[in-house]
Amino acid sequence: MKRTFLILVALLLIGASGHDAWAEVNLSINIGPPVVMGAPSAMVMVPGTRVYFAPGFEADIFFYGGYWWSPRGDRWYRAGDYDGPWRMVARSSVPRPVYRVPREYRDMYGKERHIPYGQWKKERGGHGNRGGRGHGRGHD
Template sequence: MRKLLIALSMVLSPLTVAHAEVSVGIGISVPGVSIGINLPAYPRLVRVPGYPVYYSPGVNFNYFFYDGLYWVFQGDYWYASSWYNGPWERVDRDYVPLYVLRVPVRYYRQPPPYFRGWRADQPPRWGEHWGRDWEQRRTGWDQWNRRAAPTPAPLPSYQRNYSGERYPRAVEQQRSIRTERYRYQPREAVTQQHYQKNRSQGGPQDRGPGNKNDNRGPDHR
């Protein structure tokens, strides 16, 4: 009996390790969490000058948009969603896109206390705050050719049609509407995996409320 248990543990151990590697690769540690954001309507998004990132000056959160996802920094954690009101997924700091981390301090609407004294026109000192190990894993995160920054992703302005009771809360509805209305192909691995994970949920016939009558705006690809 003991030999059988040992043999089973040897067979199952690689499966457990493989599952852990997949979770780390995606970089999403806590899916579908609520972080207290409940915007009454689609927020105004303004491009950060010189960056392929947008921020929301009228929202009292550290709220950004980059590469097809909304990004929020809250409580020393990063969260991402493909819809402006969530649901949100917590993203490990090792997988947050570099251009999001590079956004200058002045564009954080609710900067944490440790931002005090840092230059407003420079990125937060993540290496100083998160430690040497993190900075070694993300060497060069604060060094880039500013003239070679990528073109920003188009804003998903179709989401203006969904607020209040019309906002799709189910991930399947969100995925279906986004697939039909937003043709952007993300460049970042974490965004690609977020999209791929959502595509694996729900059937191809799912539709959101009022989806057939929506008009596509100029921001879509």
């Protein structure tokens, strides 16, 4: 009886080891927003806000509160300089005025005053790239 039991256990173990084992791997590669080459030619302020956008770029790039912001699909990116490095941030980290810029902002505000980038940077006290932090600007 003991021998029969051991044979049955051995057969069960051999049969069980013949089943395929599988594992699932989910890989997500985030390459971030495209690299921006060169300074913006001009900046346009979204009326009623302190949010600026760069109309010369195909990508949506905004400046607010001393940082550059760029949405990509459902993700947002932030940089201290317009040409990066860009880092993904939680949507909850995006300032409300930036997040609330209408999707049609280029059509709506594209004819607003275009401020040449050099002049815009000068007006911001030379802080076009990291403008306003610690100077009372862009803090809501």
